[in-house]
Structures are given as structure tokens and as C-alpha cells.
Amino acid sequence: MADNRRRFLVAAIGTTGAALTALVGWPLLRTLTPDSGEGADAQVRVPRKDVPVGGAKFVQYKGKPAVVLQPEPGKFTALSAVCTHLGCIVKFKPEQGDFECPCHGGRFDTKGEVLAGPPPEPLATLAVAVDGDDIVVG
Ligand code: FES
Structure with a gap:
């Protein structure tokens, strides 16, 4: 029973951590890579x-x-x-x-x-x- 609870908590923390990283990381990545308008290779x-x-x-x-x-x-x-x-x-x-x-x-x-x-x-x-x-x- 304690093992199941531990596995559930580890999975829940891991999933939450991944979601938070994506939530914070994506806007940060977009900010650090300037918008090139029509794409870097645009003609x-x-x-x-x-x-x-x-x-x-x-x-x-x-x-x-x-x-x-x-x-x-x-x-x-x-x-x-x-x-x-x-x-x-x-x-x-x-x-x-x-x-x-x-x-x-x-x-x-x-x-x-x-x-x-x-x-x-x-x-x-x-x-x-x-x-x-x-x-x-x-
Ligand atoms: S920005 Fe100074 S002369 Fe063009």
C-alpha cells in the first residue's frame, strides 16, 4: 500500500513538474528567440x-x-x-x-x-x- 502511494506521488510530482516546466519554459523560449516575421527563410x-x-x-x-x-x-x-x-x-x-x-x-x-x-x-x-x-x- 505504501509502495503504491509512493509511486503515485512520484508520478504526480513528475507530471506536475513537466507541466510547470512547459508552462514557464515555452513563453521564455519564445521571448529569447525574436520573431522573424515571415520566417527566417522567407522571400x-x-x-x-x-x-x-x-x-x-x-x-x-x-x-x-x-x-x-x-x-x-x-x-x-x-x-x-x-x-x-x-x-x-x-x-x-x-x-x-x-x-x-x-x-x-x-x-x-x-x-x-x-x-x-x-x-x-x-x-x-x-x-x-x-x-x-x-x-x-x-
Ligand atoms: S539612426 Fe541616426 S542617422 Fe539614422
């Missing part, structure tokens, strides 16, 4: 017609802002839109043909190179491919 498709020559189309790539450009007819590029200074989102200035960061005045050309201000590095370049009528980022 973004943008219709070619949405990116005019000399223009820019902002999209979300892996949960962060990015921008697709067509600097010359039929040539597409993509950059991260996250400023390399402190992480603000750059704005495209079509009249100037460059990007401006609203936070501290950083400026980047359409290749992502720093033109002015405090950004220490160029905007990150993203992989781009053309697939039919779409541009595929990533």
Missing part, C-alpha cells in the same frame, strides 16, 4: 510594375523594413531600410535620388553607401532575383 515577392525606374518600393523582409529599387530599366536592387546608426527607418527622397534618415540626418545613396551624417556603415544589400513579373527579395 518577398514584389510585382515589377510596383517599382518604377528611379523609384523605390518599401516592403517587409524577415520582419524588417526593406526597399526595392530599379535604378536603371530592368535592373533591380534591394537594401535594408534600417539605418546603420541607431536603427531608424530611412525615407526615400525621389527628388534627390537618395535616402535620408529622419533621426539624425544620415544620408545614403541608392547603392546604400553613406553620403552624410553619423551612420557608420552602408545599408545592408539584399539578394534580388527577377522571376517573371515579380522581383524576389531574399
Whole structure:
């Protein structure tokens, strides 16, 4: 009788411990692994017609802002839109043909190179491919 009670208590404690670990551990694990938006391997498709020559189309790539450009007819590029200074989102200035960061005045050309201000590095370049009528980022 005492053996049965002991086994029951061990099983009950073990089951409760596992449930509590899962209950606390899952949210903790989710907090420690940042949400990547559409998945780490996600690609973004943008219709070619949405990116005019000399223009820019902002999209979300892996949960962060990015921008697709067509600097010359039929040539597409993509950059991260996250400023390399402190992480603000750059704005495209079509009249100037460059990007401006609203936070501290950083400026980047359409290749992502720093033109002015405090950004220490160029905007990150993203992989781009053309697939039919779409541009595929990533
Ligand atoms: S965050 Fe862009 S210039 Fe400071």
C-alpha cells in the first residue's frame, strides 16, 4: 500500500513538474528567440510594375523594413531600410535620388553607401532575383 502511494506521488510530482516546466519554459523560449516575421527563410515577392525606374518600393523582409529599387530599366536592387546608426527607418527622397534618415540626418545613396551624417556603415544589400513579373527579395 505504501509502495503504491509512493509511486503515485512520484508520478504526480513528475507530471506536475513537466507541466510547470512547459508552462514557464515555452513563453521564455519564445521571448529569447525574436520573431522573424515571415520566417527566417522567407522571400518577398514584389510585382515589377510596383517599382518604377528611379523609384523605390518599401516592403517587409524577415520582419524588417526593406526597399526595392530599379535604378536603371530592368535592373533591380534591394537594401535594408534600417539605418546603420541607431536603427531608424530611412525615407526615400525621389527628388534627390537618395535616402535620408529622419533621426539624425544620415544620408545614403541608392547603392546604400553613406553620403552624410553619423551612420557608420552602408545599408545592408539584399539578394534580388527577377522571376517573371515579380522581383524576389531574399
Ligand atoms: S539612426 Fe539614422 S542617422 Fe541616426
